Amino acid sequence: MAKATFRIWRGNADNAQFVDYETEVSEGMVVLDAVHRIQAEQANDMAVRWNCKAGKCGSCSAEINGQPKLMCMTRLDTVPLDEPVTIEPMRAFPLIKDLVADVSWNFKVKEQMRPFAPRPPDAEDGTWRMEQEDIDHVQEFRKCIECFLCQDVCHVLRDHSLHDEFIGPRYLVYAASLEMHPIDTENRLEELKNSDGIGYCNITKCCTKVCPEHITITDNAIIPLKERVVDEFYDPIKKLFRVFSR
């Protein structure tokens, strides 16, 4: 069996560095398998998050050779093994230990967002009628596995640390899933413009590129939301029209 070297970030917020581990690799292995093998054989106390091992839960996010990815979906035959493979935690969030980052900020952001509020049911049994084609795009957003890889690459959070002013691509996708939900009755445009900071996004599309669920975050979620915000607050004719049509 072939061997490969993995350069893994070890330590906590006070003190951390890369440590090299050599381990055996075999056909079909993914990065998470290598991490598990190292954990079982050489570093029992290594911290790493995972659950499904099939790209469904969004737990195992990390930076592999600098690229934000799910460890369980990154096959070793897609990374060069003749040099050490670096594995680091997501860098846009504080470190807890080893490969585990403190992502609790994300959960707080969601809690502060205005929740779903449906219109009264269409039918007596308390249900609604919706056409498949009217929900296709919302279903795209609801594929999100909350891996936070998009939050990790977004420069507004990663480089400028504007966590207090910008909710990040994940929550813009969430906002879009609520705003475009056919039976939701709320209007979230005011907070999108202000506290959510949608204006910080300058459409670099880095988030879309890393999304393991292939959600077209920028084109399908963020840009349409930006357009709605513009319509609502900066387009006097539309605004007037809206006042009259209420």
Add this chain to the structure above:
Amino acid sequence: MASYETHEYDVLIIGAGGAGLRAAIEAAVGDLKVGLVCKSLLGKAHTVMAEGGVAAALANVDERDSWRVHFADTMRGGQYLSNARMAELHAQESPDRVRELEAWGALFDRTQEGGILQRNFGGHQYPRLAHVGDRTGLEMIRALQDHGIHQGIEVHMENTVISLLKTGDRVSGAFGYEREKGRFKVFAAKAVVLATGGVGKAYKVTSNSWEYTGDGHSLAYHAGAELIDMEFVQFHPTGMVWPPSVRGILVTEGVRGEGGILTNSEGTRFMFDDIPELYVNQTADNPEEGWQYTQGDREARRPPELLTRDHVARCIVREVQEGRGSPHGGVFLDIAWIKEKIPNAADYIRRKLPSMYHQFKQLANIDITQEPMEVGPTTHYIMGGIRVDADSQMTAVPGLFAAGECAAGLHGANRLGGNSLSDLLVFGKRAGEYAAQFAMENQAVPIDEAEIDTIAAHTLKPFENPPTDGNGNNMGPYDIQAQLQEKMENLVGIARTQESLTQALDEIQNLREKAENVHAIGNREYNAGWHTALDLDCLITVSEAIALAALERRASIGAHSRDDYPEKEEPGAGKYNTIINKSDDGAMTVRRESIDELRANLQEIIDEIG
């Protein structure tokens, strides 16, 4: 004296999968203080992985469906060992529980009329599974999570409970640690709901994650509750078999529901060769009829690929053992063949089974729209679990409730696909409701501090144990866990005998002694090795319970197969459940309890529908 933080609740829910979240939402309806503890981050529990759908007789696709048919299907699937009252409540209440998810934002796939679409699944007479492509669990857990976070529930993520606390007969709370720093926490509560999921990590090949170590089963058992029918472990027929590192990962039954067929190395659809008595009338006898069924032809009968999981799994094992397996020791599951039947088949497959497409493409380099998959059985689910009252979900311990996969009764000897997600909703809600009621009717009881010191000391022992035993054997947690998994796979797997089970019980005893001396390196901060060491006790407890119950049931029924007792019933034994509890001397004991006759109106349904 151990140091710990104390949190006080009216109702404490342990587990944040579908059952735990639903229970928490219900318990928080009034102004009770509700705490929710889970081992992973919120939204990552097993429920997120469920693919195929949630079963509920909405009758949106076939109006002949009703709770009565769903009830009969569940009882038949469970080989009539299910708790009939639970099967009744489940069939009656699941439609409302599914509809309610829509009010919380869930978006299921739609019918032409704009209602919730339903799909075929093994053992269900009519298309019954509400779904979202093949990511139904994600939709469900997200709807519950996004609604739940606005109900004033206090969530403790990445916290593990390692012991329940009792005061007298009653449960008084739970003791656990948080992963980040390894600090202890005491959760005092008037009522506690266990919703910890399953036990798959006791086996080597499994669709389950590290979380599934049977914690709830073990916590309840040690607290004095009973476990029921633990021998019934579901081996799902279709797990991935290649590459080795993904062995066991689930391939949803939805693939077969959409027309996927099973073939052996000779290209034969072997499922047609062996159709059990109980199902002959409902099963297609030729491929065309089977195909028509998957396409919604209401006169057609279901293809044999959609027989119950226990049966399909055994047929696959037989094909492999008799030399007709695929190159990596499974059989072929082919959905690509439907291109002979429908235009744009590749698009159709990608739309209906997106995550399967993705999973095979990325992990096995296989394009399922073009080539067959290789699949084989994988440990998936446990039908057995904590014994509860059918209506209230309370265990034998006052104030202790259980719901979801860790509780038992609904599924009998075999669970139908889709009946778990509905189980979580129906009985999660009930557990939350009755736990809240219990909390309102009872005062808090004080916690015994001496007990906490003992548990805390035990929890830290792995750091003090030496790294090797007297003979130089490694005492690390991963080694011990791997040994247990190996034994369970080989001795308590799909085919069992008196000999294999007796040997398994011996091995489990040895491993229990080892686990007491398990060694953890490092410190208390987010230490996966220490966590694994602490999980061992639960894993070993449930392994023993499974093996002991399997030894007791001298018959082959549902998911439990004894090579030495191939008959469905032991002569003269009648229908019974196996009950496990902890005797006064601390030893695990098993006994049988015969199953009551059905209530007349329920028996009528079975007589009529079969």
